[in-house]
Amino acid sequence: MFIFTLRKLNLFLFTMLLLTILSFSLSFLFPGEQLINISGQINATEQELAILATSYNQEGNIFEQYLAYVFHIFSGDLGVSMSSQTDIAGEIVRLLPATIELSMFAFVIATVIGVPIGFVAAINHNKVTDNVILAVAMIGYSVPVFWLGLLAILTFSIQLGWLPSGGQISLLYEIERPTGFMFIDILVSESPHKWQALQNAYAHIILPAFVIAAAPATVFIRLARSAMLSVLETSYIRATRAKGLSFIQIIFRHAIRNALIKVIQHIGLQFANLVTLAMITEVIFNWPGIGRWLIESIYQRDYTAIQSGLLVLSTFIFIVHIITDYTYAALNPLARGAKYGSR
Amino acid sequence: MNLLDIRNLSIELIGKNESTLAVDRVSLAMKEGEVRGLVGESGSGKSLLAQAIIGVLDDKWRVSADRFHWRGKELLHLPIEERKAIITQDVAMIFQEPISCLDPTTTIGEQLEEAIDSSQLTGNFWQRRKQRKEAAVTLLHKVGIKQHELCNKSYPHQLTEAFCQRVMIAIALARRPMLLIADEPTASMESTNQGQIFRLLASLNQLKNMSILLISHDLENITHWTNTITVMYSGQFVEAGTTEQIFNKPFHPYTQALLDSSLNANSNVPAKSRLMALPGSIPILQHLPIGCRLGPRCPRAQQACVAAPKVKNYHGHQVSCHYSLRDSYK
Incomplete structure (x- = not known):
């Protein structure tokens, strides 16, 4: 397990290296002066620019400049936004939790709904249930998320009036935000209307989360279905049948675990896709997350914000990847004790 | 009384338009405590x-049979769950590639x-876990x-392959x-491990009077361990009898060819001579010959072989051939 952790850490370091190189080179590739792109100080005076130049080590060669940039990142300085002149790191700390909350919620929904349905489809292979599930999955996968979001608002918020159409929580509730995570903040808050606020926050998150979850859930259905089908055909399942276990026992004791292992490997990859969907959905549902902020920065040509936003989002996705890798290793004994040279 | 008595069992592969008869009316009978080879x-x-x-x-x-007796009880009429x-x-069954x-x-x-x-466990539910562990040990x-x-x-x-096979046997x-059905239990194993597994099976047979159906492609190897042998070719019954009968006086040309093709130390094969083998190879399922499926490869085939031969029984030595080698031994 220690070596496994070291390997993952190693991978993380190299990915971070590449990501920072990419975001550093973006400051050269964007139009305008590199120093202003990287720091976001558009209204700086000559003296301020001179100070900035020394802090970003502009006299040194490109490698030294890169080191200075990395140093800035690690000291928590991502520059200021070109359009609003606010500190980007602060903005991100304020906005990222909302996105994490939303995407995690959607991710859980997609997994909890998608994977079991996929298993059910595989168990009823070539029957009506299987075909119906596959057809629904195909439709769900093909519907574009921006249209689905608008449709959901039209039906559930405007016509039926069940759920709010946008925002994270109703403005009536005054919740202090020490962590930035809405649900945690509500639970730790001293507000007398804590439980109503919690209910309200749930009502707000359901619609966007389901809209985001629709496409990944259908992918999970198909992944889980094919994984389960291949597991059901293996010789160890046949051997357990010969052993005299009932079908339900086989499914729950052997098939599900083996199929899950195959699914989890792909689930991590789907997370990047899910975050992209979340960014668009945030715009539609007016969700105060980093996705909406990033898309707005793209509209406003706020190069510093784009650069840092990309860096932060990709780090987030990569961390989720590592977590799924750990889950995979926990479930799969073959991955845990991989021998030298075996992969 | 026979432990297992199967008469004319056929297995069809169901296709979209037509089904293919993969196993064509094979009969198999097993006595208690018998080790039968299926070759x-x-x-x-x-x-x-x-x-x-x-x-x-x-x-x-799709499986169909004229008779499927297990310890004198007809299983064909039973619903599938009950039969299982x-x-x-x-x-119980052990497989190849454990x-x-x-x-x-x-x-x-x-x-x-x-x-x-x-x-098998006695006692209350809180004792069962421990008992289960002990039983496993x-x-x-x-x-x-x-x-x-x-x-x-x-x-x-x-674990190693042989170790896993022991676990499978456990x-x-x-x-x-x-009855233990061993489907090529030693395929892809080293010969020392093969010996160990076979010895284990033999001791189980002797100590517990457990019948064993030993499936193998290697006639030479399993003759040491079996009492009786059934030979199959391309899904058809070929010959069945005691190991001595099959080994010393095979009635079917195919069995004869199988025996001839296996080498042993005392066979006097001249240097650089061709080894005995039937011409051609086993037909694929899509292009099965009619009648006796060995027909195109058989050295003794004649016109009558386009019709599948009936099984003839000579003192327990069954053979399915129109032109069996029986007469050549007299």
Whole structure:
């Protein structure tokens, strides 16, 4: 397990290296002066620019400049936004939790709904249930998320009036935000209307989360279905049948675990896709997350914000990847004790 | 009384337009305490037959038979669930490539424990867990594994092929079967390990009076361990009899060819001479010859062979051939 952790850490370091190189080179590739792109100080005076130049080590060669940039990142300085002149790191700390909350919620929904349905489809292979599930999955996968979001608002918020159409929580509730995570903040808050606020926050998150979850859930259905089908055909399942276990026992004791292992490997990859969907959905549902902020920065040509936003989002996705890798290793004994040279 | 008596069992592969007869009216009978070899080339339907007996074929295959007696009880009329319950209670099977037959994500101990039937356990539910563990350890000892703790904790990929096969045998023994079907148990194993596995099976046969159906493609190798042998070719019954009958006086040209093709140390083969083998190869399922399926390759084939021969019985030595070699021994 220690070596496994070291390997993952190693991978993380190299990915971070590449990501920072990419975001550093973006400051050269964007139009305008590199120093202003990287720091976001558009209204700086000559003296301020001179100070900035020394802090970003502009006299040194490109490698030294890169080191200075990395140093800035690690000291928590991502520059200021070109359009609003606010500190980007602060903005991100304020906005990222909302996105994490939303995407995690959607991710859980997609997994909890998608994977079991996929298993059910595989168990009823070539029957009506299987075909119906596959057809629904195909439709769900093909519907574009921006249209689905608008449709959901039209039906559930405007016509039926069940759920709010946008925002994270109703403005009536005054919740202090020490962590930035809405649900945690509500639970730790001293507000007398804590439980109503919690209910309200749930009502707000359901619609966007389901809209985001629709496409990944259908992918999970198909992944889980094919994984389960291949597991059901293996010789160890046949051997357990010969052993005299009932079908339900086989499914729950052997098939599900083996199929899950195959699914989890792909689930991590789907997370990047899910975050992209979340960014668009945030715009539609007016969700105060980093996705909406990033898309707005793209509209406003706020190069510093784009650069840092990309860096932060990709780090987030990569961390989720590592977590799924750990889950995979926990479930799969073959991955845990991989021998030298075996992969 | 026969333990297992199967008459004219056919297995069809159901296709979209037509079905293919993979196993064509094969009969098989097993007595209690008997070790029977089931021999044939790869692709001759031995494994299919075994899987049909134990009932683990999936719904791509259709099995039909004239008679399927288990300990004098006709199983064909029973509903499928009941039939499976009876069969899995008394018949166990071990497969080739044992590593792939063990769940890779579950420890050996768990897989062994779940095979133990709870009806064997006495006592209350809080004692059962411990009893199950003890029973699993006893099973491991029975198949000659002494380091039971290490073994119980291991995953299949951490053990060798022969070790896994022992575990498979232990799992098979968990239900105390009367019949053990061993489907090429030593395929892809070293010969020392092969010997160990065969010796283990032989001792189980002698100590527990357990019948064994030993499936192999290697006639030479299994003759040391079997009492009787059934030979199959391309899904058809060829010949059955005691090991001596088959080995010393084969009646069927195919059995003769099988024996001739195997080399041993005292056979005087001149240098650089061709080895004995039938011309051609086993037909594929899509292009099966009519009548006797050996026909195109058979050295003794004549016109009558386009019709499938009837099984003839000479003092327990059954042969399915129009022109059997029986007359040539007189």
